[in-house]
Amino acid sequence: xxxxxxxxxxxxxxxxxxxxxxxxxxxxxxxxxxxxxxxxxxxxxxxxxxxxxxxxxxxxxxxxxxxxxxxxxxxxxxxxxxxxxxxxxxxxxxxxxxxxxxxxxxxxxxxxxxxxxxxxxxxxxxxxxxxxxxxxxxxxxxxxxxxxxxxxxxxxxxxxxxxxxxxxxxxxxxxxxxxxxxxxxxxxxxxxxxxxxxxxxxxxxxxxxxxxxxxxxxxxxxxxxxxxxxxxxxxxxxxxxxxxxxxxxxxxxxxxxxxxxxxxxxxx
Amino acid sequence: xxxxxxxxxxxxxxxxxxxxxxxxxxxxxxxxxxxxxxxxxxxxxxxxxxxxxxxxxxxxxxxxxxxxxxxxxxxxxxxxxxxxxxxxxxxxxxxxxxxxxxxxxxxxxxxxxxxxxxxxxxxxxxxxxxxxxxxxxxxxxxxxxxxxxxxxxxxxxxxxxxxxxxxxxxxxxxxxxxxxxxxxxxxxxxxxxxxxxxxxxxxxxxxxxxxxxxxxxxxxxxxxxxxxxxxxxxxxxxxxxxxxxxxxxxxxxxxxxxxxxxxxxxxxxxxxxxxxxxxxxxxxxxxxxx
Ligand SMILES: Nc1nc2c(ncn2[C@@H]2O[C@H](COP(=O)(O)OP(=O)(O)OP(=O)(O)O)[C@@H](O)[C@H]2O)c(=O)[nH]1
Ligand SMILES: Nc1nc2c(ncn2[C@@H]2O[C@H](COP(=O)(O)OP(=O)(O)OP(=O)(O)O)[C@@H](O)[C@H]2O)c(=O)[nH]1
Ligand SMILES: [Mg+2]
Ligand SMILES: [Mg+2]
Numbered sequence: 001x002x003x004x005x006x007x008x009x010x011x012x013x014x015x016x017x018x019x020x021x022x023x024x025x026x027x028x029x030x031x032x033x034x035x036x037x038x039x040x041x042x043x044x045x046x047x048x049x050x051x052x053x054x055x056x057x058x059x060x061x062x063x064x065x066x067x068x069x070x071x072x073x074x075x076x077x078x079x080x081x082x083x084x085x086x087x088x089x090x091x092x093x094x095x096x097x098x099x100x101x102x103x104x105x106x107x108x109x110x111x112x113x114x115x116x117x118x119x120x121x122x123x124x125x126x127x128x129x130x131x132x133x134x135x136x137x138x139x140x141x142x143x144x145x146x147x148x149x150x151x152x153x154x155x156x157x158x159x160x161x162x163x164x165x166x167x168x169x170x171x172x173x174x175x176x177x178x179x180x181x182x183x184x185x186x187x188x189x190x191x192x193x194x195x196x197x198x199x200x201x202x203x204x205x206x207x208x209x210x211x212x213x214x215x216x217x218x219x220x221x222x223x224x225x226x227x228x229x230x231x232x233x234x235x236x237x238x239x240x241x242x243x244x245x246x247x248x249x250x251x252x253x254x255x256x257x258x259x260x261x262x263x264x265x266x267x268x
Numbered sequence: 269x270x271x272x273x274x275x276x277x278x279x280x281x282x283x284x285x286x287x288x289x290x291x292x293x294x295x296x297x298x299x300x301x302x303x304x305x306x307x308x309x310x311x312x313x314x315x316x317x318x319x320x321x322x323x324x325x326x327x328x329x330x331x332x333x334x335x336x337x338x339x340x341x342x343x344x345x346x347x348x349x350x351x352x353x354x355x356x357x358x359x360x361x362x363x364x365x366x367x368x369x370x371x372x373x374x375x376x377x378x379x380x381x382x383x384x385x386x387x388x389x390x391x392x393x394x395x396x397x398x399x400x401x402x403x404x405x406x407x408x409x410x411x412x413x414x415x416x417x418x419x420x421x422x423x424x425x426x427x428x429x430x431x432x433x434x435x436x437x438x439x440x441x442x443x444x445x446x447x448x449x450x451x452x453x454x455x456x457x458x459x460x461x462x463x464x465x466x467x468x469x470x471x472x473x474x475x476x477x478x479x480x481x482x483x484x485x486x487x488x489x490x491x492x493x494x495x496x497x498x499x500x501x502x503x504x505x506x507x508x509x510x511x512x513x514x515x516x517x518x519x520x521x522x523x524x525x526x527x528x529x530x531x532x533x534x535x536x537x538x539x540x541x542x543x544x545x546x547x548x549x550x551x552x553x554x555x556x557x558x
Contacts, residue, residue: 020304020310022489023488023489023490025305026301075486076374076511076539077376077484077511079373107539109406109407109409112410113409117405161515162515163513163515194484196494197484197486197488197516198486198487200514203515203516223457224372224457224490224494225459225490226490226493249373
């Protein structure tokens with residue numbers, strides 16, 4: 001809890017601690033402290049809040065023009081499959097027709113997991129239990145979506161670390177298939193960022209962005225105690241906006257990202 | 269040459285020349301920066317540096333000719349010591365020996381269950397894995413699929429009561445002369461009272477030989493909060509750090525070790541079933557210091 005007071009060394013240290021503890025990272029925190037030191041007036045917390053609001057910019061909304069395909073990518077265990085289901089619910093509730101594609105052909109029971117969600121959502125899913133090629137499943141999914149005039153195809157992909165070049169190439173191949181074989185589909189790619197993770201998330205995004213243009217991030221597991229402060233660096237250094245936050249394990253646990261609410265939760 | 273390895277720190281310290289009382293503060297700040305960049309928790313980093321300073325003063329390094337080099341050597345050795353300079357074993361004395369896996373969502377518990385099972389199977393032990401995650405869609409199928417892959421049986425009761433599932437599984441294992449039982453549990457938040465009660469209940473009923481905290485090596489500052497909460501709820505006997513095949517510096521290792529006081533026993537180094545290695549503190553210290 002930061003007390004609204006004039007800038008003193010103690011209050012600067014307290015601010016620094018709070019922000020570092022929320023995983024904002026050293027360089028972002030240094031920038032914020034510089035601002036506070038330069039303009040040391042009363043009530044510097046408002047100063048910080050304004051700076052943060054400016055950094056994160058205005059709420060970005062994804063424009064989903066029919067037909068669209070949304071690739072959901074990210075590191076292992078960050079919440080992709082669960083987020084795919086939540087996004088399907090979100091857009092279905094907006095009246096869009098949604099199709100799911102189970103393009104994680106690698107991990108044990110990945111298809112079964114998405115299948116459970118598709119049944120709960122009453123949304124169709126395209127998969128191929130026998131395939132080891134995510135691109136071919138994606139192809140089948142888009143073909144099916146085309147013939148049924150689906151508004152939005154949401155693609156669940158396998159978790160991957162950017163340290164595996166072959167897995168990053170796999171993503172590039174999926175993007176190529178969409179661009180070359182289904183150019184009428186608008187492509188948008190979303191990356192899941194686990195709020196528990198530290199500075200490596202910035203590096204993850206940087207590397208993933210080399211293989212697939214990212215339109216936004218979903219900050220997952222924000223119902224825990226981690227605050228995912230890396231979002232400032234994601235926006236400032238990589239121009240990646242957070243579009244949604246995950247606040248639980250159920251279909252309804254997806255909120256549109258609200259910068260002011262998020263900033264308030266950081267600054268108490 | 270230690271200074272070649274930790275180029276980043278050394279370059280920063282070199283500029284400071286001889287370490288004196290006046291620039292020890294600056295030196296400490298530089299070390300703190302390196303640790304924070306590596307995701308070591310702020311308070312853990314502070315405590316670590318205080319400890320290192322005391323040690324440095326004790327060995328008169330601050331008066332030596334090449335203070336930077338000496339100082340880094342102390343930091344490196346102290347970091348290895350903190351991470352645990354002994355290799356930790358798994359308690360296999362139970363009949364059967366029961367291992368309870370615990371941790372946050374998505375940290376790698378289910379995959380690690382199977383990796384451990386494969387490792388013990390390779391040592392000619394009879395293993396049983398238990399599907400006690402009745403919440404996550406297809407969690408049971410996931411463990412069963414892995415079980416088929418490594419040829420290890422999986423005990424499940426479908427969507428039953430996790431406590432009963434674990435108790436019944438251990439009873440069955442006893443009667444079938446199984447050597448090791450591995451209990452896969454649902455990912456849970458340390459602030460979810462009900463779920464923390466559930467895993468305490470499992471521990472209480474089953475009295476496992478090992479309670480392993482499975483944590484993502486890429487975890488940031490909050491590692492202290494979650495690790496502390498788990499260690500207060502359960503008498504953890506060890507930690508397994510996963511996804512070390514990424515390039516995160518892994519400072520969470522220091523935070524978790526400091527806060528739980530338990531040894532880091534294994535490192536997850538790939539998604540594959542052979543992707544489990546004994547934890548190597550020296551390699552980890554290298555990685556953290558960058
Ligand atoms: N508390 C909480 N848990 C979440 C959230 N999002 C996902 N999870 C949980 O995190 C775990 C991993 O989620 P998945 O959707 O399987 O993650 P993934 O990225 O698809 O994992 P891989 O496909 O294996 O890489 C599951 O237990 C989910 O229930 C969230 O916002 N809050
Ligand atoms: N690269 C890599 N991936 C890993 C490692 N350990 C686990 N994973 C992956 O991380 C993801 C999550 O693993 P799970 O075993 O499902 O995690 P969990 O803790 O059981 O998840 P919940 O049950 O939902 O809490 C999967 O994609 C795994 O393949 C590892 O050491 N390296
Ligand atoms: Mg998945
Ligand atoms: Mg699991």
